[in-house]
Amino acid sequence: MRGSNYDGQHMKYETLVLGPLQTNCYLVYCEETRECAVIDPGAESPKIFEAVSAKDLKPVVLINTHGHVDHVGANKDVKEKYDIPLMMHEADVPMLKSILQSGLGLMLGAKSSPPPDSYLVENDEVIIGRGILKTAHTPGHSPGSLVFKTDNFLISGDTLFCMGVGRTDLPGGSWATLIDSINQKILIYPDDTIILPGHGPPTTVGQEKSSNPFLR
Numbered sequence: 001m002r003g004s005n006y007d008g009q010h011m012k013y014e015t016l017v018l019g020p021l022q023t024n025c026y027l028v029y030c031e032e033t034r035e036c037a038v039i040d041p042g043a044e045s046p047k048i049f050e051a052v053s054a055k056d057l058k059p060v061v062l063i064n065t066h067g068h069v070d071h072v073g074a075n076k077d078v079k080e081k082y083d084i085p086l087m088m089h090e091a092d093v094p095m096l097k098s099i100l101q102s103g104l105g106l107m108l109g110a111k112s113s114p115p116p117d118s119y120l121v122e123n124d125e126v127i128i129g130r131g132i133l134k135t136a137h138t139p140g141h142s143p144g145s146l147v148f149k150t151d152n153f154l155i156s157g158d159t160l161f162c163m164g165v166g167r168t169d170l171p172g173g174s175w176a177t178l179i180d181s182i183n184q185k186i187l188i189y190p191d192d193t194i195i196l197p198g199h200g201p202p203t204t205v206g207q208e209k210s211s212n213p214f215l216r
Contacts, residue, residue, distance in 0.1 A: 010032050010131045011151055014051060014055060015202075018041070021199070023040060024040065024196065029129070034057050035128050037060065038078050040064060040065055041062070062084050063133075065198060072096060074110075075114060087116055088146070091143035092143060095142070096112075122137045139181060141157070141165075143172040153194040157197070161197040163211065164214065191206025
């Protein structure tokens, strides 16, 4: 999705912590137009709807940082509620087909996800009102993991956490690939860049460079 009327300085975010695994769902929005992206609706869709309404937001796109069930469990509800396109990396699409076959999916109350309307790849730009989300492909936690950078913050999914990194023991995971993704796609940004992970509190590039025990 590309456009001409943006400058990247209008983006804000709201964090919603959802489901038994405490997944961070982000409403990333343009402060001026109120258009927003719903990123990683893992569970509890009523909470998402309530937050969207409370902030008077206008969802225009649904995005998954990766295909694990705790990040896609409410895709169906959100897509149907707002009639918006779903985007993710093609490599993680097979995971959507196994949501209802896993015990974790049942525990989370996940619903079968619709297929993506389009795929995101390296350097894609998703336009949200007058703001922009730039896509980077960060395999390692999963083959199709993505992160999204805007003017002063980065959504890292389960690639990088505060003082931690994504697990690599699930199908398609790779420790060497994960560390390379973090070094090449996240730690390249200024130290004051805010990192918004898939679970847990926010952090910064500088904090993870200096203190993350998995990156030494």
